[in-house]
Amino acid sequence: MNDDCVVSATPSTQALHYRNFTPADIPTAHALSMTFNWPHRPEDWQFAVEQGTGFVAAENSVVIGTALCWKYGTDRGSLGLVIVSPEHQGRGIGRKLMELVLEELGPRITFLHATPAGRPLYEKLGFNVCDSLDQYQGNVGETLPVTLPDDERLRPATITDSPALIELATRASGLERKTMVSALLEKGETVVLERDSEIIGFSILRRFGRGQVIGPVVAMRSRDDLRAKALIGYWLNGREGQFIRIDVPCGASLADWLVAQGPKCVDTTVKMVRNAPAVAHRGAPDPVYRLYGLISQAMF
Template sequence: MQRSVRLKSFELVARDIDDVDVKLLHALSISVRWPHRPKDWELLRRAGRGIVAVDGIGRVFGSAMWFPHGNDFATIGLVITTPRTQAQGGGRWLMDLVLKECGDRSLTLNATHAAYPLYVSLGFTAEATVYLRQGEVLQTLPVPNLDGELKALSSDRLKEIAALDTRAFGTNRERLLALLSEDASIYTLSRSGEIVGYSMCREFGGGFVIGPIVARDELDAIHLTAVHLKNLIGRFVRVDSREKDGAFAEFLQKSGLDIAESVTTMSKGRRFLNREHNEPWVYGLASHAFS
């Protein structure tokens, strides 16, 4: 796959994302109104690999990242192109480069409405909708009675939730959880001494994101979310969830987190989402890029 492409009147060259000033990546995300701060970009670069499209004087016109989990699976995210390059095929060129790097891995991503046709043409299949819920947390939270024990978990004890997360997510992502936990508050929910769910909350963009949220049912997911929200009254919070209806979605709505937009979870290779009764489920995503 060629590492440069000519788009009408100018040429773009592919460069490793680690070789580009994070200020330029921040400017790129601002140009498409994505909320990522320089610090968020730094975390993304530590978690995965990526390519940026750069012109002859060093300006960044696009990006695409992938986040490997073992040798057979990866998530794709931060696929950003300026309107000028998107209209001229820059997004496809970046995706072709990323797919080559990913090799034979099964893949998943969360597609914006604008990018959805591109991913379909590349062989991705739609599986579910992700609803981005955000807003300022209301003063009164509609929390039901707690069944179990909520406890804070320190980042050096992630092994205690690793197996539960793998069952919910479908593959081991301990390295990612370790990176997320560095600046996150973590809570677990236990019954009879067994951890049945966990959640993380960290700063992101102009506020906070709660995720991952892993639980066996909606009520557990509510408590694992509420334990963070109670400390964020009046603050801007985001939760990305595939739950459109039901008790968990209603709780988020009544807590002040309205649906701002939606994206589509898509996969290439093996099916990504495999929900089973009474098994742990990802009620809140780590992020659109990490899934």
């Protein structure tokens, strides 16, 4: 789109216009998200903007709405951080912002996680529910040990691990992850799971919101999701009393294990898809490697 899209049909919209999101908009976007008690820090907004693109709605030069999107490879994308200030809702601003990001993404198969308030609009724009996730967060309590088989071990990641981690993340998510995982490896701490010198899983811990977030978490499938538990438990151990968040796609058997260590399920959110049948995107996309923890609900 052009840098500015002006809407000036009536007095109520006379000063309303839409433009590209810039880094200078981060303080106002952060303030908007705080209005809805979202946990994002300015640094979290900055990371999201650096990895993607987006648009704002501004009235009298004041940002009153945002929407961001991210492109993965040539045919996938996601969107999120769609916010309209409470005082300006009901004027079609959210729909217009959504139309702008969907125009930016074009025919890509596009995913989002929907709040109950946003879901009706997304359905009107062609999205259908394909899955769900559970959001866990809270202070870590007494941690439970996880015993791996003798031929498997956890170790800190090294720079030479990057290609393998990118491949695993791409397989487990169904999204091209080179740029995103490379950025996360610089931003957070990473542990890998090795079996006979082969990497079969990894997880990343980084600062986010009220504390720290664990994600992505990728592991080769195992009985009772033991490998995923080991990759998550690595970060829980020694962090008693600290605030941790993890967003877990449906289908993993982590619920009781996570709750026993402090984090509670505080929300269940639907995943939606556009430009593809919902049935084609239900469940995990890879039969061997599974995504057990998301980067974020917006960037997956």
